[in-house]
Amino acid sequence: MKPERVELTEREKKARSARNIAIALALAAFVILLYVATWAKLGANILNRPL
Amino acid sequence: MAFAEHDLPASAISTAMPRDYFALLKPRVMSLVVFTALVGMVLAPSHLDAVLSAISILAIAVGAGAAGALNMWFDADIDAAMARTSRRPIPSGAVTRREALGFGLFLSGFAVAVLGLFANWLAASLLAFAIFFYAVVYTMWLKRSTPQNIVIGGAAGALPPVIGWAAMTGSLSIEPLVLFAIVFLWTPPHFWALALYSSVDYRRAGVPMMPNIAGPASTRRQIFVYALAVAACALLPAALGFAGIAYGVAAALLGLEFLRRAWRLLRADRDLAPARRLFGYSIFYLFAIFAALLIERLLVPATGVAS
Numbered sequence: 001m002k003p004e005r006v007e008l009t010e011r012e013k014k015a016r017s018a019r020n021i022a023i024a025l026a027l028a029a030f031v032i033l034l035y036v037a038t039w040a041k042l043g044a045n046i047l048n049r050p051l
Numbered sequence: 052m053a054f055a056e057h058d059l060p061a062s063a064i065s066t067a068m069p070r071d072y073f074a075l076l077k078p079r080v081m082s083l084v085v086f087t088a089l090v091g092m093v094l095a096p097s098h099l100d101a102v103l104s105a106i107s108i109l110a111i112a113v114g115a116g117a118a119g120a121l122n123m124w125f126d127a128d129i130d131a132a133m134a135r136t137s138r139r140p141i142p143s144g145a146v147t148r149r150e151a152l153g154f155g156l157f158l159s160g161f162a163v164a165v166l167g168l169f170a171n172w173l174a175a176s177l178l179a180f181a182i183f184f185y186a187v188v189y190t191m192w193l194k195r196s197t198p199q200n201i202v203i204g205g206a207a208g209a210l211p212p213v214i215g216w217a218a219m220t221g222s223l224s225i226e227p228l229v230l231f232a233i234v235f236l237w238t239p240p241h242f243w244a245l246a247l248y249s250s251v252d253y254r255r256a257g258v259p260m261m262p263n264i265a266g267p268a269s270t271r272r273q274i275f276v277y278a279l280a281v282a283a284c285a286l287l288p289a290a291l292g293f294a295g296i297a298y299g300v301a302a303a304l305l306g307l308e309f310l311r312r313a314w315r316l317l318r319a320d321r322d323l324a325p326a327r328r329l330f331g332y333s334i335f336y337l338f339a340i341f342a343a344l345l346i347e348r349l350l351v352p353a354t355g356v357a358s
Contacts, residue, residue, distance in 0.1 A: 008064060015066040022069035033106065037169045040102035 071145040075123055075154060076116030083337065084115040084211045087234060090341045091215030091227055093348055094293065099170065099219055107170045107218040111211055114162035114178045118207070120155030121186035124148050126194070132256040135249065155186070170218035177217055181210040195257070198264040205238030206231075212341075229287045230341075236281040237337050240274045240313060244330035247271070247316075248323040271317045274329070278313035282306030285340050294344055295351055301343040309336050 008016070038046065088111045092104060099107065123130065123141055127148055130136035140146040146154075159182050167175030189204030197203075209231045216227035239261075246253055246260040247267055253260045262270045285306055289299030312332050316325040 006064065011066050012064045015068055018068050019065075019072075022072070033109075033165075036102055037106050037165075040100045040106075041169055 065146075065150070067140070067145045067150070071140040072154060074140050075120040075146065075151055076113075076158075077119030077122075078116075080119060080208075081112050081115050083334075084208075085112045086338065087230070087341050088112075088211040088215035090345045091212030091230055092219050093345055094226060094230075095216045095219035097220050103169050104219070107166060107174065107215070110162045110166035110170070111178060111214055111218070113158050114166070114182055115211065117155045117158035117162055118182045118185040120151050120158065121182070122190045124151040124155055125186070125190050127151075129194075129256045129258060133249070133252040135252065159186075166214075166218065171221045173221055173223075174214050174218035177210060177214045181207050181214065184210075196259070198259050198261040200259070201242040202239050205235050208238060209234035225291065226288070226293045229284070229291065229293075232284050232287075233281060233340060234337065236277055236284050237333065239277045240281065240309075241330065241333040241337075243270050243274050244316070244326045244333060247326035248330075267321075271319070275310075275313045275317045278309050282309055288344060295347055297351075298343045298347045302340060305336055305339050305343075308332065 085108060089108060092098075092107070098104070123139055126136075127141040130139050131142035136142070141148055141151055159179075163175050163179045163182070166178050185204065185207035189200065189207055193200040193204055212230035212234070213223065213227040216230075217223060243261050246262050247270060250260065250262045250267070254263050261273065265273075282302075283306070285302040286299060288294035289296065289302065294302075309332065312325070312329040316329050319325040
């Protein structure tokens with residue numbers, strides 16, 4: 001059986017790719033935020049943990 | 052996206068651009084939230100690390116945006132019926148209601164978690180309460196049921212400076228409550244001025260704003276009473292000593308102009324121009340009051356209640 005497909009229009013493709021880029025940037029920003037905030041909150045204590 | 056047996060309608064594939072999601076955050080409301088929260092933070096006696104302060108502001112901004120998205124999710128029917136809001140992302144068809152709901156809920160959780168982890172849980176609880184109060188108590192309940200909707204709902208918009216203070220200090224005191232009171236008392240004259248010249252829209256949307264329920268004359272009187280209250284309340288920071296003379300003079304002048312415009316509106320008969328002028332000024336007023344607090348504190352850092 002041949003699967004039915006929906007062909008995206010140019011507008012839909014463009015919107016999807018713009019959303020994907022925005023999500024990628026937001027995720028990258030979130031990674032940086034956690035990294036920077038962890039340093040700000042804990043400082044050198046980041047290394048101070050039970051082994 | 053191929054589902055066998057049935058075709059997806061064309062509208063099932065989103066054409067929303069990132070800017071449509073950004074519009075769900077009500078960026079203009081967000082800017083006032085960020086500004087008042089920032090003033091609450093700067094006035095607070097103890098200070099967080101600069102990085103953590105910036106992250107707290109970001110969390111408060113995202114929380115406010117999330118509340119805006121939840122409001123647009125629930126109020127899509129009202130927004131579609133009103134000229135001012137008919138081009139918002141849901142009525143315009145760019146974003147579906149479900150997408151707005153998911154976006155709003157996700158960002159609410161994100162904002163509260165970040166504020167709790169990197170500032171403190173008092174501030175995070177207040178942020179969660181503000182989002183709940185705006186999205187559920189105001190939007191889902193009060194807005195459609197009572198002409199006191201924006202009076203009580205104003206508590207949500209008045210919380211950001213309190214959240215900012217709490218993020219810095221982990222506690223509350225009289226100063227953030229005064230800031231809360233200023234925004235809270237400012238809200239009714241601000242929205243009722245808008246409602247006076249948008250009453251046709253509000254009637255069509257079925258929202259029981261004060262001019263539609265109690266009539267324009269009563270609304271004008273109530274606006275004047277609240278204008279008196281907010282002008283007086285805005286003097287409290289100077290009276291209580293956590294702002295100085297410069298702020299006191301600025302607040303007095305700004306308050307007198309607020310009263311003059313409210314008086315013009317009170318005396319006006321049918322003319323909607325005074326309502327527009329009061330509405331426009333009310334935005335400037337709130338911004339200027341908080342700017343005066345901020346500038347004075349930055350120039351004269353020693354005027355703390357604690358000293």
